[in-house]
Structures are given as C-alpha cells and as structure tokens.
Amino acid sequence: MRGFLKSRFVDIVIFFAIFGLLITLAELFTLEHFHKIQMVAPVVSGLSAILMILGFFVGALRFPIFVILLLLSPSGIFGMFEHWEHASEEETAYALEIYQTVNGEKYEGEEKEEKPPIFAPLSLTGLILLGALGLFVKEK
Secondary structure, three states: OHHHHHHOHHHHHHHHHHHHHHHHHHHHHHOOOOOHHHHHHHHHHHHHHHHHHHHHHOHHHHHHHHHHHHHHOOHHHHHHHHHHHHHHHHHHHHHHHHHHHHOOOOOOOOOOOOOOOOOOOHHHHHHHHHHHHHHHHOOO
16 A cells, blocks of 8 residues: 555645645635635636646646646735735724624624635645645656
C-alpha cells in the first residue's frame, strides 16, 4: 500500500485539490453565492478545477496552467478581505441593534443576518496552490 501511495502521491494530491474545488463550488451554489462580487468564488473554483483536470491529462499545458493557477490563487485572499469587510458591517449593525433594544426601539420580527466566515475563502487559495504545485511536479 505504501509503495502504491508513494508512486501515485502527486496524482492523489491533484485529485484531492480538484475534488475540494468541486465541493467548494457545490457549496457556493447551495449558498447562492453569486451576487455581484460573490461571483468571483464560483467562477475561480470551477475554472481552477477545469484547468487542473486539463493539466492532469495534457502534459504540454501543465506549466502554463501552473502559472494561471498561481495568478488565480490570490482570489481567496481577496475573498477573505471581502468577508472581513462584510463582517465588520454586520458587527456595526448588530451593535446598533443592541442599542435600539436597550432603548426600546427594536421592532419585532427583525432577524439578524449571519456574518460570513472570514477565513473560509482561504480554502480556495490553499486548494488552488496545492493543485498547482501538484501539476508543477507531475512527471507523466
């Protein structure tokens, strides 16, 4: 088993990066994460998975795809800052809500929107870099 894993390790890493990107894409669709700037995440997830599949099978394209993936990888960092900014707005709104409640100004039926997970977009960066490195060292 160890010999098999060792001989196919790079392929396994690339496979898990592709699988992770496709799961991320499915989750983004489930969360309806495609309003304006939110479209960056599903587009980058899908495009990166397609490029990795192509690079897995077409050796001549591996290096150009590696470079493209490196250029796409900061999108997760961009997403983190977008989530951070949105979370800060939510915290400000929540503080206002508490103030209104204390002063008897809160209206019934208002619901607090959940804050976006700040570091979740970094998984996109990690998966893209993992797959890119796998493609870079893949020999066959």
